[in-house]
Amino acid sequence: MGRIATVHTHRQPALLSERTRNGGNWARTLNDIVMPGYQVHPRDTSFFARIQGRRLPAGGLLASVEASGHEMLRERREWSDASLDDMVLLIPRSGTVSVTQNGECLRFSPGEVAVGRSTWSMDTSTAVESHARFFFLRVPFSKLVSSRDQQHEMQQTKIRCSDPMLAVLLPMIEAVSKQLHTFSMAELAAVDRAMTALVMQIYAGLAPAARPAAAADQRYRDLLQHIECCLDDPSLSVATCAQQFKVSARYIHKLFSEREAHFSEHLMQRRLERIRIDLTDTQRSKENISTICFRWGFNDAAHFSRVFKERFGLTPREFRQLALPSPEALS
Numbered sequence: 001m002g003r004i005a006t007v008h009t010h011r012q013p014a015l016l017s018e019r020t021r022n023g024g025n026w027a028r029t030l031n032d033i034v035m036p037g038y039q040v041h042p043r044d045t046s047f048f049a050r051i052q053g054r055r056l057p058a059g060g061l062l063a064s065v066e067a068s069g070h071e072m073l074r075e076r077r078e079w080s081d082a083s084l085d086d087m088v089l090l091i092p093r094s095g096t097v098s099v100t101q102n103g104e105c106l107r108f109s110p111g112e113v114a115v116g117r118s119t120w121s122m123d124t125s126t127a128v129e130s131h132a133r134f135f136f137l138r139v140p141f142s143k144l145v146s147s148r149d150q151q152h153e154m155q156q157t158k159i160r161c162s163d164p165m166l167a168v169l170l171p172m173i174e175a176v177s178k179q180l181h182t183f184s185m186a187e188l189a190a191v192d193r194a195m196t197a198l199v200m201q202i203y204a205g206l207a208p209a210a211r212p213a214a215a216a217d218q219r220y221r222d223l224l225q226h227i228e229c230c231l232d233d234p235s236l237s238v239a240t241c242a243q244q245f246k247v248s249a250r251y252i253h254k255l256f257s258e259r260e261a262h263f264s265e266h267l268m269q270r271r272l273e274r275i276r277i278d279l280t281d282t283q284r285s286k287e288n289i290s291t292i293c294f295r296w297g298f299n300d301a302a303h304f305s306r307v308f309k310e311r312f313g314l315t316p317r318e319f320r321q322l323a324l325p326s327p328e329a330l331s
Helices: 023-034 164-182 185-206 215-229 238-245 249-257 263-279 289-295 301-312 316-323
Strands: 015-020 038-042 049-055 061-067 070-074 086-101 104-108 112-117 124-140 157-160
Touching (some): 015 023, 061 164, 104 112, 104 157, 124 185, 157 185, 215 249, 215 263, 238 249, 249 263, 263 289, 263 301, 263 316, 289 301, 301 316
Antiparallel strands (some): 070 124, 086 124
16 A cells, blocks of 8 residues: 655645555655654564644644554754754554664653654654554644743653643543544644643653743743734734733733744734645635635735735745645546
């Protein structure tokens, strides 16, 4: 059985479903959906692998993986793309998975969880021993700490499922994974925020030295979460955020300026990113471009088309035509 679809990270649709019996195809799937740089070495000729999941609104990923024995290698490299910098939880449901980094090998079975950072700058080997099933959760590292706290390395760590935060998170992941295809974007955003809040507490417990202590850092993360949740609201502004958090508009501007950012630029970037994703989603290929731009908070189609072209170098229509397969390929 061959590969079912090719899904690139920058074109990743909301729903993911792939299966293969070829190690090379599985490596390409991992590189496209999970993280660039993987090599795959099956342990026998009866190899198979399957992944089903969904991209999360804030940029993370929740997926269920089932595979026979194989090794996944990722060589050390420098990561310049901040969108690839995630905290990763690997949660065995059956079988055993081992992770080797910096010469240290940790084995994980049901009841244990592997927690690490996707951009760890050491060679990494993840081995599925025999047949295994596991959940895979990624949360953008920028959602957990401020930019000035993102220089800390984080090696793979083992946590037992009796950990209080994991005891809450794991049943949520189990339940959410069964309903991923049914959630609306608003519902999925609410689930994403809840899981991110739990992962933030897990990270804080693992890496107290890297934990941001300032109240402003927490307020900034809360503000970013609020913006992410309200991207579809045309009235979203500094003033409405200030009202929501009961602070001054000047304070909102200060939170961004301290991080060399601007509220309006961040809001525009996040809206354009959500529209870019929708334009590359084959399930939305017949949806009117104006409908998509209005859904993500724009109220002027001409203004949207102009800023989209400034950002991506193409009009929305040209971008969609290049990004989507031809109708013949879809049939």
